[in-house]
Amino acid sequence: MKAIVVTDQAAGTAGMKLVERPEPQAAINDVVVQVQASGFTWDELTWPPTWTDRRDRDRTPSIPGHELAGVVTALGYGTTGLSVGQRVFGLTDWYRDGTLAEYVAVEARNLAPLPGDVDFTVGASLPMPGLTAWQGLFEHGRLQAGQSVIAHGAAGVVGSMVTQLAREFGAYVVGTGRAADRQAVLDFGAQEFVDLENDALEDVGPVDLVFDIFGGDIAKRSARLIRAGGTLVTIAGPAEARPANGLAVDFVVESDRVQLSEIVRRVRDGRLRTSIGTISTLDDAVATFNRTERRKGKTIIRVRP
Secondary structure (H helix, E strand, O other), rough: OOOEEEEEEEHHHHHHHHEOOOOOOOOOOOEEEEEEEEEEOHHHHHHHHHHEOOOOOOOOOOOOEEEEEEEEEEOOOOOOOOOOOOOOEOOOOOOEEEEEEEEEEEEEHHEEEOOOOOHHHHHHHOOOHHHHHHHHHHHHOOOOOOOEEEEEOOOHHHHHHOOOOOOOOOOOEEEEOOOHHHHHHOOOOOOEEEEEOOOOOOHHEEEEEEEEEEHHHHHHHHHHOEEEEEEEOOOOOOOOOOOOOOEEEEEOOOOHHHHHHHHHHHHOOOOOOOOOOEEEOOOHHHOOOHOOOOOEEEEEEEOOO
């Protein structure tokens, strides 16, 4: 099968190569999926599991990519809940070969059914940003209706999901970003916009929850805005500053079939929009990943155009 592999962490995306690899076999509780579309996260090549296994042993050449939409072609021993020929989407294990390939082996529990009226491109764009937003807001942030939320990077792939889900659940949302992002942030549902380059973040006042994607100085300043009992949720690593009378939670997203189903249901009925940027083929993916211009939206690789 065709697949993109990486062998040199220092080379970054420039070290990606399109090669022929053996098709994967389904282990216990696995399915093999014929990948139709794959999502890619730009900092994935900095993550340790891309390069080493759970015992910290080198596992290169490895196949990156962890988001997929496709069709089940084989079931492993003991696999239940999915069937051959079924459309699925989801998030693969960090320590296993990924989805920038024609086939991938995945634990069945990490996948959810993809309805027939949802395009594979859309399906592949949902797992990581959708689950990250859902888990950050509801599992870690314990968001309640009527609370206030700062959604950093609210025009981005994750931030736009945070904004939409928080609004749906009855929160007052302040979205942040660059000046050029203002209208997009408001269109995603934020009631206010803060230009992080020109506005004073501190003018927002106390909030119940901050969803941080930046870390660093922005996270430190945000921690001071959280009212007593509130939460700073971040995906940028352990928080350097904590709210004086609240919680700071950093987390790594996990796949969840029920949550994936909730997310795709909202896409189907128009309550949730995904942010898709560049769409490329597997043959052109390496060139796409090595472009230098600023990217907007999720990059999707159509493995089977």
